[in-house]
Amino acid sequence: MTSMNWAIGVIFLSQTVFGVLGNLSFLYHYIILHFTGCRSRSTDLTLKHLIVANTLVILTVGVPRAMAAFGLKHFLNDFGCKLVFYVYRVGSGVTIGSTCLLSVFQAIIISPRNSWWANLKAKAPRYMGITTIFCWIMRMLLNIIFPMYIMGKWSNTNITMKTDLGYCSFVSNSKMTRSPYAALISLPDVLCLGLMIWASGSTVFILHRHKQRLQHIHRTNVSSRSSPESRATQSILILVSAFVSCYSLSCICEVCLTLFKDLSQLMLTTSSLIVMCFPTLSPFLLMSRDSSVSWLCFAWISNTKIFSLIRNV
Template identity: 55%
Template sequence: MDNTDLAIGLIFLIETTIGVLGNFSLIGHYIILSFTEYEWRSTDFIHKHLIGANVLALLCKGVPQTMASFGRKYFLSDLGCKLLSFLHRVGRGVSIGSICTLSVYQAVTISPRNSRWAELKVKAPKYIFPSIFLCWILQMLVNIIFPIYLTRTSSDKNITDKKEFGYCSSDRHDKMEDSLFGVLLSFPDVLCLGLMLWSSISVVFLLYRHKQRVQHIRRTTASSRTSPEARATKTILLLVSTFVYFYTLSSVFQLVISLFDNPSMILVQFAAVVSLCFPTVSPFLLLATTPRYSRYRRYRRSALQGEGR
């Protein structure tokens, strides 16, 4: 094992550890809230599935990649290689679908009551569970064909008809067949990306218009404070732009890898590092925007004091 493999293995180890700890911190945050009188929001249900999808993607990709970088490429059987690759794809897809559902739900719920979404706005909370459930089922069905072409990496150096991806490898196919296969696997992700961009732009536009409408009733003394509309806009833009950045970068690397019959292992490993960035970063973005127990406790205490007067 050379220094490059050691450095990449440490990157995988650190990224996986930070990502798993961040997602479990978010789980602990919700467990603490469950012991309070916190009123659960519909978006909390989406967050919980996003956490589960992130952990699945991190463990099923980060752990085997770490072991492969440290020289343990041949520890998986064919079944293990197929199963871990399938679970990683499902977790990645559900993570994308959860962010998409969250963005669309926010766009619908903040729309004006006289808009064309008025009827859907009332029913939106009821559609969250079916949407997330459908996301899990759809990702399982779409990605069920993904592991078919994968096998465990063999120690035989004379194999030339295999494309190696670290701990797994695949048979080489016709470029047209690989392109069609890639389009099929990417279609749900591209659809979610389009919905996410549309809903995020809609949210930003609605918040900006609301800010312009109420700006004349705000006192000039409060102008130095950040308005709720501005904070909400920054949160939405931060979450979506982070996802779009890492997803686009990951897609570019995957496209480049698919064009080579024998891609460089450094390129394959770097693409894997990028694919784990969003599951690693997203829990910390959510922790920064979810309700804090101390803040809720102060709000609850002030409310009780107001009732006692």
């Protein structure tokens, strides 16, 4: 094992540990808020599903890549390869679907009352949960044919075209079957990405227009602190910006990996690192933006208990 492979293995292992701990910390953050009595928000369920999807992506990419870099290249058989890549595809799809859903929901919530979004304001929170579950089901069904193109490296099956993915192989009988399949697996992601960018652009436009209307209000009695809705909107915008940056690169890499047979291992390694960037960083981005809200919630609970004790005395 070369020093380069050792370094790659350490990088993937570190990113995996860092990402899993970050997502578990974010889940613990929600558990604490739940047991302390904080009122849940409409986006909390979708964010919890995002945590699960992030963890699946990190584990199915980081762990096999680290093991392959450390020299264990034949540790997965056909079934193991098919299962790992299927779970990765589903988790990756739910990640982009959940992020898209969050951006669209936030655009609906902050839209003015006279806009055509107004009719959806009251209905949107009720459909967040079922839409998130539908995202899981759709991704499971969409990627059900994906295992057909994955096999273990040790397999002796005679395949015309085979792309080495490091510890497994992507196979197809001819290049003609690769192009339609690449379009099939990329189309939902491209649609979600476009919808996400459109919703985020609408959100920025609404916030800019609202800010212009309030520019003439500069009174001492007006608080300089942003509202919870504004902080939530900024959190979603930061999340979407990070996602668009990471996922655009990873989507391009995946299409290239699907269409072209001869690719260097450096390209495969770079693609995997980019894929893991958003699931690893997103919980830390959200926790850093949500820390002030959590502190206010804890402070409110503490004050409520103190006042309650004083009344009892």
